[in-house]
Amino acid sequence: MKKLPLFSVISLGFLYAGVVPLVEPNMAPQHPGSRLISPELIEAIPSWHKYGELFLYLQTHWVKLLFLIVLLAVPTVFLLHYLIVGPKIFSHEGRKFLIFPTWQRIIHWIAALGFILLVPSGFFIIYGKYFGGGTPIRFMRYMHDIGAFLFALVVIPMTVMWFKEMLPRLWDIKWMMILGGYLSKEKREIPASKFNAGQKMWYWVAMFGGMVMIITGVMMYFQDFDIALLKKLNLYQIDLLRLAIMIHLGLALLIVAFFFTHLYMSLFAIKGSIESMIDGCKSEDELKHLHSIYYKKIIKEGKDKELAEKCKD
C-alpha cells in the first residue's frame, strides 16, 4: 500500500506524456482541439468583414471616446449634484441596527477590492499609449487579471446572498419616479426596503454583467480553447474572440458608470453610509428615511431590539 502514491505519480506521468499532441509540427495547437491554428484559419478570413471590421471600427473610433465620456461626465454630474443639492446627512446618534452580517461584509469587500483593481487597470489598458506602454501597462494587465480573479471568487455567493432582496418590487417604481429623492434636500420617507431601486439596478448590472465580463475575459485570457458550442453557434473561434472583446468593452462602459455612482453614493452623497459596510450597522435615522419599508417591517416584526443589540459596542 505504501507504494501507491509513487505508483500513481508515475502512472500520472505516463498519462500526461500520452496527451502530448502528436500532430504535424506546423499544426501543433497549444491545446488539443484548438481551432485557432487549423484550416479554419483560412475559412475565417472572409468572415473578417463581420466582426473583425466591426471591432476595428469600434476600437479606432469609439472605445477611447466613450470611456473618456464616462470618465469625465459621470463625476461631473455628481460634482454638480454635490454642489447644488448637497449630501444627505443623517443623525448617527441614537440606535443603530445591524443590517449586514460579517460574512456579507467580507464578501462585499473582496468584490470591492476586485473592482478597485479592475476599473483603473482597465482604463490604463485602454489609454496605454499615453503612458508609453511597456512594463507599467503590462503590470496593469496583470492587475486586471488579479482583480477579475477576486471578483470571480465572490460573484456567485454575492448573487445568492442578496438575490431575494434584490428582486424588483412595486415601490421601486415610485423610487424611480422621485429618483430616490436625491434631487431635493428634503428629508422624507423614501420607498425602499433593504435595498433601494438604484442599488437593485447596480446589483443586476454588477452581478450578471460581471459574470458576462468574467466569461468574456476568460475567453480572451486563454484565447485558444476547445469549445463544442462553436459549431452550434456557427462561429469561428476567432469570431467568438472578437465578439468577446466587443461585449467586454461595451458592458464595461455600463458597469464603470454604475461603479462611479455606487462610489459617489457611499462616500459622498449619504454621509457616513460607508460605515454600514465597515461595521454592518445603519443608524435609525438613516434607515427610517432611506429604507422606510424595511424599517417599518423590522419594527412590526419586533426585530428592532435584537438588531440594535448587535450594534452596541
Place this chain on the structure above:
Amino acid sequence: MYEYARMKFYCDEDRCIECNACTIACAEAHELPVGIHRRKVVTLNEGIEGKEFSVSIACMHCTDAPCSQVCPVDCFYIRADGIVLHDKDKCIGCGYCLYACPFGAPQFPRDGAFGIRGVMDKCTMCAGGPAPTFSEKEYQLYGQNRIAEGKVPMCAAVCSTNALIVGDAESVSKIKRERDAAKGKGPMTPYGWDQAYK
C-alpha cells in the same frame, strides 16, 4: 501611390506541397519558442480529390494594417517598404491585434508560473525589429534580420517548389500572372481573397 515598392508574400496554392519546410526553417532561423509558428501551412478539403490544396500563411504585412490600428499602446510601426513590425518592449500582450487581424497572424507564447500570456510574436518578414540592427537584443526578441543582410526571408528561401514568393508587390503579381498564363488559367485570385479584399 507609394514612393517605395511594398513588400508582399504570396503562396501559390497550385504549387504548395505541404512539406512544412517554411514553418520549420522559420522556427529554426529565429529560434522560436515551442508552440509558436510564425508561418503555418494549412490544408483545406483534405482527402477530397481535386479540391485539396495547401497554403502557407503568416503575417501578410497589410496595407493600413488593422493590427496597428487597434493596438492600445501603439507598438506597431510600418516601414516605408510596407513591412509591418512591432515593438516587444512596448507590447502588453492584450491580444487586440489578433482580434483585428484577418489572418490570425499574431501569437502569444505562454510562460511563467501561471502560464501567463507573453507579448505578441508574429512574422517579421525576417526584418528584425526596432532594436538596433544586428544587435544581440534584436536577435533575441525578433530573430534574424535577413533583409538587412540582403537575403530573402527564410521561408521563401527554402521553398522547394517556389510556391512561396516574396518581394515587392509588382514583381510578385507579375510572377503569378505569368504562371497562370502559362497554365492557360487567366488571371485568378486565391481562395477566399476575392471576398477578403472586397
